Amino acid sequence: MRNITTITWLTFQEARRRRTALAALLLGLAFLAFFMTGFTLISNSLNRFDNPFTRTANYNLLLMAGLYVVHFLLIMLAIFASVDTVSGEISSHTIQTIVTKPVQRWQVLLGKWLGLAIMLVLYLGLLSGGMFLGVYLLTGYLPPNPVEGLLLLMLEALMLLSVSLLCGTRFSTLTNGLVLLMLYGVAFIGSWIEQIGTLFQSDAATTLGIVTSFILPVEAVWRRAAYLMETPLARNLPSPFSMGSVPSSAMVIYAVIYVVVAWLLAARAFAKRDL
Amino acid sequence: MPDLVIDTTGLRKIYGSKVAVADLTLQVPKGEVFGFLGPNGAGKSTSVKMLLGLVAPTSGVARVLGQAPGHTPTMGRLGFLPEHFRFHEWLQAAEFLDLHGRLLGMDRVSRRHRIPELLDQVGLTDQARRPLAGFSKGMLQRVGLAQALLNNPELVFLDEPTSALDPFGRRLVRRIIRDLAARGTTVFLNSHLLGEVEATCDRVAFIKAGRVLRTLGLHDLEMGLLHVELRVNALTPELTSALQSLGLAFRVLEDGPSNAPRTSIAQSSAPAGSAQPLVRSNGSAAAVAEADGPTATLELTLTDEQLLPVIAERALASGARLYALTPRRLSLEQLFLDVVGTEDSGQ
Numbered sequence A: 001m002r003n004i005t006t007i008t009w010l011t012f013q014e015a016r017r018r019r020t021a022l023a024a025l026l027l028g029l030a031f032l033a034f035f036m037t038g039f040t041l042i043s044n045s046l047n048r049f050d051n052p053f054t055r056t057a058n059y060n061l062l063l064m065a066g067l068y069v070v071h072f073l074l075i076m077l078a079i080f081a082s083v084d085t086v087s088g089e090i091s092s093h094t095i096q097t098i099v100t101k102p103v104q105r106w107q108v109l110l111g112k113w114l115g116l117a118i119m120l121v122l123y124l125g126l127l128s129g130g131m132f133l134g135v136y137l138l139t140g141y142l143p144p145n146p147v148e149g150l151l152l153l154m155l156e157a158l159m160l161l162s163v164s165l166l167c168g169t170r171f172s173t174l175t176n177g178l179v180l181l182m183l184y185g186v187a188f189i190g191s192w193i194e195q196i197g198t199l200f201q202s203d204a205a206t207t208l209g210i211v212t213s214f215i216l217p218v219e220a221v222w223r224r225a226a227y228l229m230e231t232p233l234a235r236n237l238p239s240p241f242s243m244g245s246v247p248s249s250a251m252v253i254y255a256v257i258y259v260v261v262a263w264l265l266a267a268r269a270f271a272k273r274d275l
Numbered sequence B: 001m002p003d004l005v006i007d008t009t010g011l012r013k014i015y016g017s018k019v020a021v022a023d024l025t026l027q028v029p030k031g032e033v034f035g036f037l038g039p040n041g042a043g044k045s046t047s048v049k050m051l052l053g054l055v056a057p058t059s060g061v062a063r064v065l066g067q068a069p070g071h072t073p074t075m076g077r078l079g080f081l082p083e084h085f086r087f088h089e090w091l092q093a094a095e096f097l098d099l100h101g102r103l104l105g106m107d108r109v110s111r112r113h114r115i116p117e118l119l120d121q122v123g124l125t126d127q128a129r130r131p132l133a134g135f136s137k138g139m140l141q142r143v144g145l146a147q148a149l150l151n152n153p154e155l156v157f158l159d160e161p162t163s164a165l166d167p168f169g170r171r172l173v174r175r176i177i178r179d180l181a182a183r184g185t186t187v188f189l190n191s192h193l194l195g196e197v198e199a200t201c202d203r204v205a206f207i208k209a210g211r212v213l214r215t216l217g218l219h220d221l222e223m224g225l226l227h228v229e230l231r232v233n234a235l236t237p238e239l240t241s242a243l244q245s246l247g248l249a250f251r252v253l254e255d256g257p258s259n260a261p262r263t264s265i266a267q268s269s270a271p272a273g274s275a276q277p278l279v280r281s282n283g284s285a286a287a288v289a290e291a292d293g294p295t296a297t298l299e300l301t302l303t304d305e306q307l308l309p310v311i312a313e314r315a316l317a318s319g320a321r322l323y324a325l326t327p328r329r330l331s332l333e334q335l336f337l338d339v340v341g342t343e344d345s346g347q
């Protein structure tokens, strides 16, 4: 346990010393300020409408747009923060003095995973928490199921984290980054194929989309999260943030298993690898 | 049987089609400073990495401190300075050592005590609070060495520990190795620097193309193995039997036909005063035949200097004309070249 927390501490230190944490914090705050400015301008003009349904529907729409960006940023951050952590230390041989200590290789991997996961949780908390709080203070509006929704966003990040560590035990940093972005690209396109297929009632397209979701179910989990946080009214309006078919909760269970299995495969590959 | 710290049988590592280590069978007893010598690409680093569990052998077995390589609790009794010493460069030197102390399971008190001591030992006390990013390669190698000694290990692997060091650093490493030896620590030193090995090691193994060619105690070497070069006019059967009667092994480095050039000189009406000193006096062919040049060179290996005059006497008694009897102390370099071969494999 001590070994794991030591590596987690080291992962934090790296983010801090390399100013990654600071840059992420400042950019996150800038993003929040920008979002709140836009939201304030729009909510001011919305105050002209008396109909509370229209207002909440529009608040919700804006918030979902903001969350969609947060979801995307979180995925990118999960990729960029983790892509080099294993492969980089292998190629620079830094790993050699670490794993020749009385430490198991899986402990090193878990320490890194935990450190990165905690940073991603904090970042998600900062961005989405800031958005929710800002909107709430301004309008008194909160979307439905905020906690479940954010947990699902976090699940997306953890999926990418585990896959990144898995690929990092075998590939170079560059290859790893390429693989992750391609996987995300496939998941993204698959999700759109599924939605448009549903819209135009093409069973084949829908099936293809669903099958693609199994490769990396990030977009599927996002759509579930969006579905949970949308107002019933917004659910019926087609928007880029959700529409058509909604992944079932089985997909969520699949995603959780996906995180665990990818991590276990990473630990196995790392344990066997020549360093 | 002495207490073996390292014991391997038939260790082998193949990368794709490349044989990095062909067959490593090796025993290192406790407390020995063991030199692992070989040209670049001989398989030294791969061998060490197999002993540390960093690399899985293709076949063969190894025991390190009585356990399989990489056995987790045993790793706390080892130290390792890798060949490619790259560390987390955003850490300060003292923090870097603290991290490794934590991974070794050392408590805060012993880390606080041990880290300044080691920084002092490797001459980095003033740099303790500087990030490693600003360190020169030599400083990194020093801090890496300190890292390898944090836990007062029973066995230390040093892979080319002086590759980035200046003469001061090299002397420092020598001193550290001697201190370790004095404390009974076993040291496994990978090197291609013969002086370093000669100055510190009890025993060396010569390795080439992934195979141990020879192991040899260096104390025997110091205790006076002599190479003697003997130059005579000809290697006659009388001389051979005279040397054999002394129980001496010898090797013929050069024998006979410097005849060929002499014949050609005799045929061409060579101008007087041309190079060949012994054929200079034109005409007196009989004298030339008598005053044959030194045409045979032998190399003898002896263990006792007292044999030198005896060899001279016997050689003369056998009718040989003696041109040189030159003792040379057998240097490790000569031995290295003899064992490993002179051609540069260029790997």
Ligand SMILES: Nc1ncnc2c1ncn2[C@@H]1O[C@H](COP(=O)(O)OP(=O)(O)O)[C@@H](O)[C@H]1O
Pocket (backbone or CB within 6 Å): B015, B018, B019, B020, B021, B038, B039, B040, B041, B042, B043, B044, B045, B046, B047, B347
């Ligand atoms: N990871 C690797 N992949 C392929 N070949 C390797 C690898 N590591 C070492 N080798 C090869 O194995 C041989 C031995 O290498 P090494 O053990 O580093 O030699 P040394 O330390 O004696 O210089 C070399 O020919 C080297 O090219």
Ligand SMILES: [Mg+2]
Pocket (backbone or CB within 6 Å): B044, B045, B046, B083, B159
């Ligand atoms: Mg080497």
